[in-house]
Amino acid sequence: MNPETLASYSNLSVYAAMLVVMLAMLAFVVDLAQTRVRTLHDASVADATAADASEAPAPVLANASSGASVGARPSSARAASDATNPADPFYPAGPVDDGTAAPVRRQWAGMGLSLFSLGTLLMLAAVVLRGLSVMRAPWGNMYEFLLTGTMVIALVFTILAMTRDLRWMGSFVSAVVLLMLGMCLVVYTDASQLMPALKSYWLVIHVSVAFVSTALFTIGAIAAALFLFKDASESLGVVPTKGLKGKLYAATPSAKALDRFSYSLHIASFPLWTFTLIAGAIWAENAWGRYWGWDPKEVWTFVIWVVYAAYLHARATTGWKIRSATWIALAGYACILINFFVVNKFFVGKHSYSGM
Amino acid sequence: MRRHGSSTKDPAAHETPAASGTTETRRPDDVQQPDIGVLGLLRWAWRQLTSMRTALFLLLLLAVAAVPGSVWPQRSVDPVRVRTYLQEHTTAGPWMDRLRLFDVYSSPWFAAIYLLLFISLIGCVLPRCRVLWRETRGGPVRAPLRLARLPEHREVEVAATPEHALETARRVLGRQRFRLRPADTSVDATGAPGQATAYVSAEKGFLRELGNLVFHLALIGVLIGVAVGHLWGWKGDVIVPATRTFANSIFSDTQGSFDTLAAGPLVDLEDLPPFIVRVNEVNVAFETGAGGSQFGQPRFFDASVTTQDSPTAAPRNQVMSVNNPLHFGSTSVFLLGNGYAPVITVRDKTGKVVMREPVVFRPQDNNYTSTGAVKVRATSPQLGFEGIFAPTISDQNLRANPVSDFPGPALPGLLLTLWQGELFPDGAPQSVYALDTSKMTQPKTAAGLPVRIALRLGETKAIAGDRGTVTFESLPRFAGLSVRYDPGKELTLACSLLALAGLIASLTIRRRRVFVRVREQDGRTLLMVGGLAKGEDVRLGDAVDRVTESILEELPRHES
Numbered sequence: 020m021n022p023e024t025l026a027s028y029s030n031l032s033v034y035a036a037m038l039v040v041m042l043a044m045l046a047f048v049v050d051l052a053q054t055r056v057r058t059l060h061d062a063s064v065a066d067a068t069a070a071d072a073s074e075a076p077a078p079v080l081a082n083a084s085s086g087a088s089v090g091a092r093p094s095s096a097r098a099a100s101d102a103t104n105p106a107d108p109f110y111p112a113g114p115v116d117d118g119t120a121a122p123v124r125r126q127w128a129g130m131g132l133s134l135f136s137l138g139t140l141l142m143l144a145a146v147v148l149r150g151l152s153v154m155r156a157p158w159g160n161m162y163e164f165l166l167t168g169t170m171v172i173a174l175v176f177t178i179l180a181m182t183r184d185l186r187w188m189g190s191f192v193s194a195v196v197l198l199m200l201g202m203c204l205v206v207y208t209d210a211s212q213l214m215p216a217l218k219s220y221w222l223v224i225h226v227s228v229a230f231v232s233t234a235l236f237t238i239g240a241i242a243a244a245l246f247l248f249k250d251a252s253e254s255l256g257v258v259p260t261k262g263l264k265g266k267l268y269a270a271t272p273s274a275k276a277l278d279r280f281s282y283s284l285h286i287a288s289f290p291l292w293t294f295t296l297i298a299g300a301i302w303a304e305n306a307w308g309r310y311w312g313w314d315p316k317e318v319w320t321f322v323i324w325v326v327y328a329a330y331l332h333a334r335a336t337t338g339w340k341i342r343s344a345t346w347i348a349l350a351g352y353a354c355i356l357i358n359f360f361v362v363n364k365f366f367v368g369k370h371s372y373s374g375m
Numbered sequence: 376m377r378r379h380g381s382s383t384k385d386p387a388a389h390e391t392p393a394a395s396g397t398t399e400t401r402r403p404d405d406v407q408q409p410d411i412g413v414l415g416l417l418r419w420a421w422r423q424l425t426s427m428r429t430a431l432f433l434l435l436l437l438a439v440a441a442v443p444g445s446v447w448p449q450r451s452v453d454p455v456r457v458r459t460y461l462q463e464h465t466t467a468g469p470w471m472d473r474l475r476l477f478d479v480y481s482s483p484w485f486a487a488i489y490l491l492l493f494i495s496l497i498g499c500v501l502p503r504c505r506v507l508w509r510e511t512r513g514g515p516v517r518a519p520l521r522l523a524r525l526p527e528h529r530e531v532e533v534a535a536t537p538e539h540a541l542e543t544a545r546r547v548l549g550r551q552r553f554r555l556r557p558a559d560t561s562v563d564a565t566g567a568p569g570q571a572t573a574y575v576s577a578e579k580g581f582l583r584e585l586g587n588l589v590f591h592l593a594l595i596g597v598l599i600g601v602a603v604g605h606l607w608g609w610k611g612d613v614i615v616p617a618t619r620t621f622a623n624s625i626f627s628d629t630q631g632s633f634d635t636l637a638a639g640p641l642v643d644l645e646d647l648p649p650f651i652v653r654v655n656e657v658n659v660a661f662e663t664g665a666g667g668s669q670f671g672q673p674r675f676f677d678a679s680v681t682t683q684d685s686p687t688a689a690p691r692n693q694v695m696s697v698n699n700p701l702h703f704g705s706t707s708v709f710l711l712g713n714g715y716a717p718v719i720t721v722r723d724k725t726g727k728v729v730m731r732e733p734v735v736f737r738p739q740d741n742n743y744t745s746t747g748a749v750k751v752r753a754t755s756p757q758l759g760f761e762g763i764f765a766p767t768i769s770d771q772n773l774r775a776n777p778v779s780d781f782p783g784p785a786l787p788g789l790l791l792t793l794w795q796g797e798l799f800p801d802g803a804p805q806s807v808y809a810l811d812t813s814k815m816t817q818p819k820t821a822a823g824l825p826v827r828i829a830l831r832l833g834e835t836k837a838i839a840g841d842r843g844t845v846t847f848e849s850l851p852r853f854a855g856l857s858v859r860y861d862p863g864k865e866l867t868l869a870c871s872l873l874a875l876a877g878l879i880a881s882l883t884i885r886r887r888r889v890f891v892r893v894r895e896q897d898g899r900t901l902l903m904v905g906g907l908a909k910g911e912d913v914r915l916g917d918a919v920d921r922v923t924e925s926i927l928e929e930l931p932r933h934e935s
Contacts, residue, residue, distance in 0.1 A: 160669075211665035215676040219698040279913055290879045297871045306698050308610070308709035308859040310867065311601075313452060313480050315445035322438045329434040335910065336427040347435070354438075366445055367456070 025152035026210040032145035033166065037200045040138035040173075040193050046131035047190035053127060054270040056260050128186035135193055139177045142170035142200075152210050158226045159217055161363055162208040168230055168359075169199040175234040187271045191241045216369075221302035225295060232291035233355060236327075239284035240352035243345045246277040250342055278341055282334065285348060289327050296320055307369060315366035319358035326351035424491065425498030433492040440488055444479035447471065451480065493598060500591045507584050515556040518574035518890035522905030525890070527919040530903045533930045537573060537893040540902050540930060544575045544891040547925045553577035553889060575891040583909075586880025593874035600867030608861040609638035609647075616716035616733035617851040620653040622686075623706070623858060633858075634807070650703040651683040655692075657852035659713050661783045671742060671782055678710055678854045705860060712855025714738045714745055715764055717789055718848040721751050724841055729753040735853050736764040737808055742779040748810045749791065749845075750798050757798045758842065759810045760791035760828075773829050786831075789847050793818055793826035793838060885912050889922055902926065 020028075146167050150157040157163045176192045179185055213222075248267070252259055253274050259265045271277065299320065304310035311317060330351060333344035362368070411419065423429055448456035457477045461468040475482030522528050533540050549555055556576035611633040615621045622632065625644050638644055660675035677696035683689070684703060695701050701708040716733035723729050729751055736745035742765075749760035765772075765779035766787050772778065773788040796815030805811045817825050818840055826839045830847040837844050886909040893902050904926070906919035 209665045209667055209669055211662055211669040211672070212674045214673045215697040218696075221698075282911070283913075286882045290875060290882060293875050293878055297868075297875060300871070301868065302698075304864060305700070306709075307711065308700065308707065308857045309861070310864055313444055313449060318441050318445040322441050325434055325438040325441070329431055329438065332427065332431045332434060336431055338428065339431070362445065367448070367453070368445075 022152040022154075022210065025148050029145045029148035029152060029210075030207075032141050032148060033200065033203060036138045036141035036145060037197065039134055039141060040197050040200065043131045043134035043138055044190055044193035044197060046127050046134060047186075047193060050125055050127035050131060050186065051190055051266055051270050053125070054266045056265040056269045125186060128189060131189045131193070132180060132186065135173070135189060136177050138193075138196070139170070139173040142166070142173055146170050149210060153212065155213055156223050156226070158222060159211075159213045160208045161206045162203060164226075164359070164363075165199060165203045165206060168233060169196055169203065171230040172196060172199070172234040172237050175231065176238055179238070188238075188241060188245075191245070192238065195237065195241065216306050219302060219306065221298060221305065225298040225302050228291050228298065229295040232288045232295055233359075235284050235288035235291065236352055236355055239281045239288060240349060242277050242281035242284065243348050243352075245271055246274055246281055246345055247342065247349075249277055250274040278345070281345070281348070285327065285330065289331065292320075292324055292327065296324055312369075315362050315368040316358070319354060319362050323351055323354045323358060326354055421498060424495050426495075427499070430492065430495045430499060433488060433495060437488050437492060440485050441479070443476050447476050447479075449479060450477050489598075493595060496591055496594065500588055503584070504588055507581070507588065511581055515554055515576040515578040515888065517556070518576045518892060519905075522890055522892050522903045525905035525907050527906040527916045528903060529919060529923045530901055531923060531927060533900050533902050533927070535900055535930045537895060537900055540893045540900055540926075541573060541575055541891065543929050544893075544902070544904075544922075544926050547922060547929065548575060548577040548889060548891070551579075551922065551925070553579045554581075573893055576888070577890070578886075578888045580884050580886030580909075582880050583884040583886045584881070586877040586884065589877030590874045590881055591877075593870045593877060596870030597867050597874065600863040600865075600870055603863030603866060604639075604861040605863075606639045606641045608859075608863065609636065609642045609644070610860070611636040611858045612711075613856050613858070614712075614714075614716075614735050614737075614853050615652070615654045615856055616735060616853040617654050617657050619733065620651060621856065623647055623650050623652075623703075648703050648706050649685045650706075651686060652701065652708060652856070653681040653690075654854045655679045655681060657713055657854045659783075659852060661781070663783075673782070676710070676713060678713075705862065707859050709857045709859065710854055711857045712738075714743060714853050714855070715766060715784070715787070715850055716853040717764060717787075717850050719749055719789075720846040720848050721749070721754075721758070721838075721843060722846075723754055723843040726843075729843070731848070733851055733853070734762070735808065736762065738782075740779070741782065742767070743782040744777065744779040747808055748806075750810070752798060754842075756795050758838070759794040759796075759798055759812075759815060760845075761794065761810055762792070763790045764788070770829075774827075784850055787850055789830040791828045791830070791845065793828070793842075795842075885914065885918070886910070887912065887915060887918055889919065891922075891926075902930075 146157055149163065149166070153159075158167060172192070173196050176185070176188070180189075249271055252264075252268055259268045272280070299317070300310040303312065303314075303317070326347060330344055330347040333339045333347050334341070448460055450457050460477075461472065464471075471477065475484070479485055519525070523530075535543070545555060545558070554577060556578075558575075611623075612635045613621050613633050624647055625632065625636070636644070655678075657678045658675065659673065662669050662672045662674050677694055677699075679692065679694050680701070681690050681692050682701060682703075683691070693701060695708070695710045697710055700710070714735070714737055716735045718731065718733045720728060721730040730749075730753065734747050734749050736747035738745045745764045747762050747764065749762055751758040751760075763777045764787070765777055766783060767781035767785040768777065768779055768788040769786070770788075772780075773790055777788075777790050794810055794812055794815040795818055796812075798811070798815070799805065800811060800814040803811075820826055820839060828836050828838065828845060830836060830845070832847055832850055835844050835846040888907040890905045890907075891902065892905075893900060895901070904919055904923045906915050906922075908915045
């Protein structure tokens with residue numbers, strides 16, 4: 020096949036992915052709409068079932084004299100306390116879903132996940148075809164960055180969703196992915212060769228890690244935003260029972276579980292971003308003769324690093340609430356957005372590869 | 376965030392009996408501060424500076440302070456854009472300059488932030504090094520008496536004697552790479568190992584704190600590496616037309632030496648490595664296949680060069696490209712730019728050649744519309760031309776709107792505007808790329824217009840006023856080279872990688888303490904495992920489970 024055909028198949032894949040991800044989003048939204056908002060009666064029933072479920076794995080360790088509370092795994096005690104929010108699908112029986120308490124089947128969410136995985140495969144195909152059409156890593160302009168970035172977000176989410184129950188997040192992630200695919204169309208650039216500065220194996224090292232890191236930060240930011248929503252309600256002590264807010268409240272994990280998830284994603288991503296920074300500096304030294312020159316892209320990569328470093332510090336600072344720390348994490352994500360959408364296009368610098 | 380100014384009433388800093396005891400007798404206008412003295416004040420300031428919340432504040436401040444440098448042009452990055460900006464903003468510009476907004480990263484306020492941050496870092500990290508050292512030497516602590524109070528604990532009944540159970544626990548924990556506290560051999564009053572001593576204390580994850588400390592200390596190393604580069608490093612830029620030679624020395628004649636040279640304060644410029652680079656050919660290709668914004672984008676760029684490590688060394692042929700610099704010892708030469716250097720010949724009215732050389736025209740836009748200056752010294756009065764060069768331009772545009780349509784040399788055109796007078800007033804140094812017209816005049820045509828000469832490649836035209844002829848002979852390209860020496864970069868790299876390793880260790884390794892106690896009750900042996908973590912640890916419960924289950928695998932559980 021000639022390059023033009025491959026490139027056009029890549030574009031077709033993008034359109035197909037948009038359609039499939041849109042269907043996935045609709046399925047997730049239907050699932051969200053089906054969430055039963057808890058009433059007082061439900062709560063007591065749910066608490067009881069949650070307690071039963073958590074008792075199940077406990078007998079692994081024989082209870083001694085001091086009764087159930089000693090032998091029971093505190094993790095299940097935690098699940099019981101989390102069960103004040105009965106629909107906590109994230110950690111149904113403690114921090115690790117060890118398979119003993121299978122999450123409830125939800126048809127629409129399952130459909131959403133399957134469709135989303137299909138969409139991910141289509142995006143993967145689009146990236147690979149684009150790469151084949153130009154015989155290089157397809158990371159040479161804004162369109163290609165955006166397409167691959169979107170694909171990596173979808174891929175990371177799909178992989179994460181295999182190991183834990185992330186159905187509550189599906190509608191948000193597919194909305195973000197759909198939005199980004201839409202932006203791909205706006206910044207579409209014809210397939211062509213790289214500019215000389217990008218012809219280096221460091222392109223693969225530096226940019227691929229940046230993609231994974233950004234994807235983790237993105238999913239982490241969604242979880243962080245949901246945490247803020249959930250925490251605001253929980254700390255007020257008022258459980259929203261009506262409308263979208265009520266559904267959303269009932270469908271998402273507890274604030275504590277959300278925060279744990281978001282924090283672990285940020286922790287995984289921060290060293291990757293550090294690596295991106297270092298690899299970028301090594302490449303810059305090779306290409307431009309200096310490892311650091313305060314080019315706008317370098318400045319913002321540094322700013323992002325510092326803000327997320329501040330987030331990690333805020334987590335460890337006594338007197339800083341998790342809420343406030345989470346705002347710092349979201350500020351960090353805002354910087355990532357600026358770094359991608361504003362710096363590439365509007366700031367004059369050596370990273371002007373947007374091809375727009 | 377708490378302000379420094381308002382924190383004088385910080386109870387932690389000022390809680391003395393005197394202060395709290397005199398509260399009632401104090402009149403509002405007679406605020407009695409406890410006398411903490413100069414030393415106390417210093418100690419208080421130090422404690423504030425090294426506190427975590429100050430570090431956090433400084434981190435956020437650093438992030439904010441770095442932003443202006445990406446918004447406004449920086450002298451260190453692009454001095455020409457700064458000059459243009461200042462010319463366009465005559466009111467705000469000078470004030471912004473006074474605030475060092477065009478030199479953000481060398482400004483005192485930026486330096487103040489990162490230096491305070493590093494002092495805070497040192498003040499925070501050094502005591503922690505001491506603590507870690509003590510803890511590592513001391514080994515795991517004694518087990519608390521009531522393990523049931525620990526955040527994670529399990530109790531199981533085992534079919535074994537207490538001694539055997541403890542022995543097994545020690546073995547299991549050792550196998551799981553815990554550090555163990557040596558067994559306490561003291562006995563209670565009855566001569567048997569007492570409740571206080573019948574335990575196992577184990578700890579793991581010292582590498583977490585070590586990694587954290589290494590990360591922070593390595594950041595200091597990065598800063599030192601950057602400083603070394605600034606003090607002992609230098610960089611020079613030079614434009615070399617094809618077939619010309621560059622010598623890396625400040626002593627070489629004007630031709631072929633640095634256009635700009637910036638060196639750290641501790642550099643001996645007379646001691647530069649004396650290598651020589653002759654640019655044989657510069658090869659550049661631009662996109663012609665893809666349409667839209669990709670059309671005309673650079674696609675290929677390299678230069679074949681002949682180098683000598685010193686004037687007496689054997690010449691070597693090499694190819695350099697954007698990601699592939701030349702190395703002479705620890706000095707490197709990078710290929711950064713390219714453009715055109717049309718060879719221009721000027722003859723006087725007798726036909727004698729008064730100038731023939733490649734004249735560098737520096738690109739001003741992506742299509743290589745370039746500007747340059749032709750300086751004819753050998754005539755009297757001296758002649759000068761302000762020139763615009765376009766590699767691809769129509770006849771019509773060359774006269775009316777000299778802007779290039781494509782960066783490749785498809786239809787090159789040169790437009791020269793004549794000046795006459797003194798090229799080098801007072802012999803002051805001046806740019807090679809522009810005319811200093813302060814002592815020159817612009818001859819006019821009969822119609823009263825400036826004398827302009829449009830040339831195509833190979834053309835010769837007469838200079839109006841019987842001043843001879845000018846020829847556009849050939850069109851070699853030039854290579855923009857940058858010569859760099861940074862003795863700090865290896866240290867910076869090593870420290871960055873060390874910081875990354877420390878970071879990964881500190882974020883992935885968990886520091887946990889596990890204690891095991893055994894007690895007998897009604898003839899049964901009860902074994903309790905307790906776990907304690909430093910910092911946030913979601914998986915502590917799992918770790919305690921793992922330990923408990925491993926012990927149970929080796930000790931039959933009591934079947935009841």
